[in-house]
Structure formats: C-alpha cells, structure tokens
C-alpha cells in the first residue's frame with residue numbers, strides 16, 4: 001500500500017520518524033510520500049527521501065503560507081523540484097475554510113502562488129498534488145486555464161471532500177482522488193453537504209489514491225491521537241468496505257494508481 005500524502009517532515013515526528021517509518025513497513029506500507037507546505041518543510045521532505053529508500057518527496061507552498069513567502073520563493077521550489085526523488089508539486093491549491101490557527105489567507109495571494117506552482121509543475125513535468133477546501137469552484141477555474149498544458153496524468157487532489165459535481169469535474173480534468181482516515185468518521189464535516197463515503201463510492205477504484213495526511217486525520221479507532229503512515233492500511237480497509245470489495249483489490253489498484261501518477 002502507498003501513503004501518498006503525509007508529513008513525517010513536520011515537528012510532530014521530529015523525535016520518532018524512524019520508528020514511524022518502521023511501523024509502516026511492518027504494517028505493509030510499501031511507499032511513503034512526504035509533502036511540503038513551505039520551503040522548510042519541503043526541504044525536510046527531500047532530506048527524508050534521501051535517507052530512506054521507500055520515501056519520496058513532494059514540494060510546494062500550501063495556500064495557508066501564501067502570505068508568508070519571501071522573494072525568490074518560486075526559484076527555491078523550482079530548484080527543489082529538480083532534486084532526486086521529488087515526484088510532484090504540492091500541497092498547492094486554494095483554501096477558504098477559516099481555521100482557528102490561520103483564518104483565511106488573502107484569496108488573491110493564494111491564487112497567485114497556486115498559479116505559479118502549476119507553472120512549475122508543467123515546466124518540470126511532474127504532477128500536482130492539490131489541496132482544496134471549500135474552494136472547489138476557484139480551483140477548477142484556475143486549473144482549467146492550464147488544461148492544454150497539463151501532463152497526461154496531471155496529478156491528484158489530496159484529502160478529497162466536496163460534492164458530486166465537483167468530483168466529476170476533477171475526474172474530467174484527468175486527476176486522481178485521494179482519501180484519508182476521515183472517511184471513517186461518522187456524519188458530515190463542517191460546511192460539507194456530501195458524505196465522504198458517497199464520494200468514495202462514486203470515484204472509480206482506478207482513480208483512487210490512499211493517503212493519511214499524518215499527523216492529522218487519524219482514522220477510527222485512533223481519533224484523538226497522532227496519525228501515522230501505518231494507518232493507511234485502515235484507510236484501505238475502509239475503502240474496501242465502502243466499495244464492497246476486498247482489501248487486496250484496493251491495495252493492488254490504489255498502489256498501481258500512485259505508481260502511475262508519480263512514476264514510482
């Protein structure tokens with residue numbers, strides 16, 4: 001199984017990322033991709049990928065950091081994109097959800113940073129890993145502007161949420177769709193109107209990517225504690241249950257999907 005989006009590069013794992021990587025391997029996680037959200041965490045993701053054979057990195061500026069970058073940030077991301085084992089640009093996108101810790105970053109700045117990073121992805125011929133929250137319309141509008149330049153496999157939307165119409169547009173653009181431990185939570189997330197289980201049902205297995213977003217979004221029964229890549233197995237089991245198929249089929253298909261997008 002592949003954890004295609006997590007953050008062993010974050011402070012939450014500074015003391016024990018090595019043990020977390022071992023536990024994941026023992027649980028049957030073949031590949032772990034760490035995603036950056038800033039220059040620093042992107043650099044850290046690249047370092048981890050150099051240290052461990054089964055780790056890869058995705059580099060980029062998260063929309064929350066759109067107002068915190070300094071001049072020349074795009075050159076730094078472009079340089080990181082060319083490093084060994086960097087397999088994508090992310091997590092990039094738009095986020096209109098008001099977080100207690102962050103509020104909403106100026107949408108104009110978010111869009112500017114997002115567009116620049118779509119261009120970096122195209123220039124380096126590596127796919128996008130998109131973060132979106134309550135911003136589906138704008139994300140589709142922006143990406144559609146690059147429709148003719150996007151890669152044949154343009155990338156994936158990570159931690160997908162939204163409605164059926166949005167899902168269809170994402171699939172139409174050729175993107176894969178990532179699901180996390182929050183698919184095990186009961187009920188609707190704040191501000192959402194479609195159950196994640198319904199979105200999982202609707203997404204063809206051939207388009208599904210498994211991920212954890214560790215340290216966030218721990219699946220049931222680990223809610224309230226730190227999430228870690230080993231728990232992507234729980235995500236796989238939950239997808240199998242929702243889609244009424246076996247874990248082995250989900251494991252095989254989603255792993256093939258991740259390898260196809262990121263050329264692993």
Ligand SMILES: [Zn+2]
Pocket residue numbers: 091131132158159
């Ligand atoms: Zn995200």
Ligand SMILES: [Zn+2]
Pocket residue numbers: 005006007035091213
């Ligand atoms: Zn993330």
